[in-house]
Amino acid sequence: MKEPFNLQMNVPCAQFTTLGIGGPARFFIRAGTADQVVSGLEFAETKNLPVFILGGGSNVLIADAGFDGLVIQIALLGVENGEWREAGGKSKTASTSPLSTLPSPLITVGAGEDWDGFVAYCVDDGLAGVECLSGIPGFVGGTPVQNVGAYGQEVAETIVSVECLDRRTKQVVTFANAECGFAYRTSIFNSTERDRYIVMSVTFALRKGGEPKVSYKDLLEEFGDRRPTLKEVRDAVLRIRRSKSMIIDPDDPNSRSAGSFFKNPVVSREDLAKLQTKFERIPFFEFGDAVKIPAAWLIEQAGFQKGFVRGNAGISENHTLAIVNRGGATAADVLGLKAEIQQGVETKFGISLQPEPIFVGF
Numbered sequence: 001m002k003e004p005f006n007l008q009m010n011v012p013c014a015q016f017t018t019l020g021i022g023g024p025a026r027f028f029i030r031a032g033t034a035d036q037v038v039s040g041l042e043f044a045e046t047k048n049l050p051v052f053i054l055g056g057g058s059n060v061l062i063a064d065a066g067f068d069g070l071v072i073q074i075a076l077l078g079v080e081n082g083e084w085r086e087a088g089g090k091s092k093t094a095s096t097s098p099l100s101t102l103p104s105p106l107i108t109v110g111a112g113e114d115w116d117g118f119v120a121y122c123v124d125d126g127l128a129g130v131e132c133l134s135g136i137p138g139f140v141g142g143t144p145v146q147n148v149g150a151y152g153q154e155v156a157e158t159i160v161s162v163e164c165l166d167r168r169t170k171q172v173v174t175f176a177n178a179e180c181g182f183a184y185r186t187s188i189f190n191s192t193e194r195d196r197y198i199v200m201s202v203t204f205a206l207r208k209g210g211e212p213k214v215s216y217k218d219l220l221e222e223f224g225d226r227r228p229t230l231k232e233v234r235d236a237v238l239r240i241r242r243s244k245s246m247i248i249d250p251d252d253p254n255s256r257s258a259g260s261f262f263k264n265p266v267v268s269r270e271d272l273a274k275l276q277t278k279f280e281r282i283p284f285f286e287f288g289d290a291v292k293i294p295a296a297w298l299i300e301q302a303g304f305q306k307g308f309v310r311g312n313a314g315i316s317e318n319h320t321l322a323i324v325n326r327g328g329a330t331a332a333d334v335l336g337l338k339a340e341i342q343q344g345v346e347t348k349f350g351i352s353l354q355p356e357p358i359f360v361g362f
Contacts, residue, residue: 005029005036007043013066016073017057018137018248019258019325021334023066023361025052032075032112034200038170044070051167052360053198055111056138058248059146059258063361064331074141075112076200079121081105104205106160111141111199115148123230128210129158132219134234135241137248137259141199145189146356147182151237152216156182158204164189164197172200184287185263185356244319253326260321261338262295262353275349295353296320302344310337331362 007029013022027049031037044051050069054060105127109118119134132153133143142148143155144162159182162175175197181188189197212233214223222228222236241247245254267275268290275282279301284291299320300306308315312329314337316322323334342353 005031005039011071013054013062013071016054017060017062017258018256019061019329019334020256021064021325021329021331022060022062023064025067025069025071027070028073029070030073030075032077034076034165034172037072037074037165037198037200040070040072041167041170055142056115058136058138059142059356060358060360061258061331061334063359065361067361072198073112074139074198074200076110076141077112078108078110078201079113079118080108104207106203106205108163108201108203109140110201111139113140115140115143119234122206123234126209126230127206128212128230129153129204129206130155131212131230131233132216132237134237135247140202144180144182144187144199144202146185147187149185151219151240153213154182155202155204156180158206160203160205162189162199163201163203164199167196167198173197184266184292190358245316245322245324246319254316254318254322254324256325257316257319257322258357260295260319260356261323262299262321262341263356264292264295265298265351265353266290266292267351279349293351298345298349298351298353299341302341302348304341304344310340313337335362 007027009027010024011028012024014020029036029040031040041051052067052069052071054071054073115136115138116134118140119130122130130153132151133148133155136148136150144159147154147156149155156177159177161177162180164173164175166173181192189199212228212230214220214228214233218240219233219236238247245252246259247255249255266287272282272284272291282293283297284293304315306315306320307317309326311333312326313333314324314326316324323337338355345351345353
């Protein structure tokens with residue numbers, strides 16, 4: 001065993017999730033160092049236990065029966081701002097490099113840091129690159145796993161590298177951006193190498209004094225031809241998200257969700273053309289050689305409007321993509337509503353909606 005850790009038993013998991021749903025973890029530890037993570041993994045191996053790595057709990061649905069294994073919540077903290085990157089990609093230490101010629105500081109952030117707190121830190125320091133990702137709940141470590149994105153921006157645009165612990169070798173490895181396999185809501189960490197690597201820290205290259213990214217429809221309408229500041233964009237994103245109950249607020253029952261529950265489906269242009277012969281005015285966005293159709297539109301057209309209720313679960317009154325815990329909802333309630341929505345969209349459009357959250361203990 002390496003560094004000791006505080007092992008707890010039968011810890012209710014609902015308290016660690018934004019949905020407020022989930023039975024107990026048989027064993028639970030909160031790991032503040034890499035050694036404690038390794039110690040937890042070694043403990044699980046000696047007991048032949050499955051392991052679930054928990055971050056901020058904003059993108060997870062935990063079974064009502066809980067998790068019959070070890071839950072390790074990653075709590076590695078720290079924000080280190082020590083290098084600057086030249087336009088050509090070469091990095092130098094800040095102490096020996098003139099800041100005026102090195103506009104991209106490299107910032108390494110612990111996986112357990114609050115994501116929105118980090119975004120606020122960057123905006124306050126005049127660092128552009130993550131401002132449109134304001135208000136997203138969860139920890140920094142979860143952002144590369146899903147390639148988190150919103151309002152025209154993705155973390156893949158600014159991530160330089162991801163430091164991980166290999167669960168097989170118990171060694172720390174670092175992946176450069178190109179090695180992470182970033183795509184729409186995807187990386188190697190939730191696809192080809194799912195459950196192998198535990199994110200320890202993420203290094204970003206941000207633009208000192210850079211302009212904010214204003215490409216999303218809502219932001220373009222907000223600012224028109226005017227060039228907003230980073231803070232203005234952050235404030236606008238927070239205001240828009242709050243209007244959709246996508247900011248965690250104890251006083252807003254519609255915010256008791258896991259965020260967007262379904263991904264926007266990607267379809268070929270041929271399939272889009274076939275759909276357009278049956279349905280008029282299908283909204284879509286360009287996506288390389290294919291297109292994305294808004295999942296919210298599909299759900300509404302299939303008969304599931306905002307505020308749709310199915311027992312103690314329902315669709316947010318302010319955001320079609322959010323399945324909410326209306327109070328006392330179980331994981332079974334959420335799964336039932338999920339399946340009903342998927343079936344409705346499949347029946348009407350022939351499109352299979354894929355969920356975004358991770359399902360644990362089922």
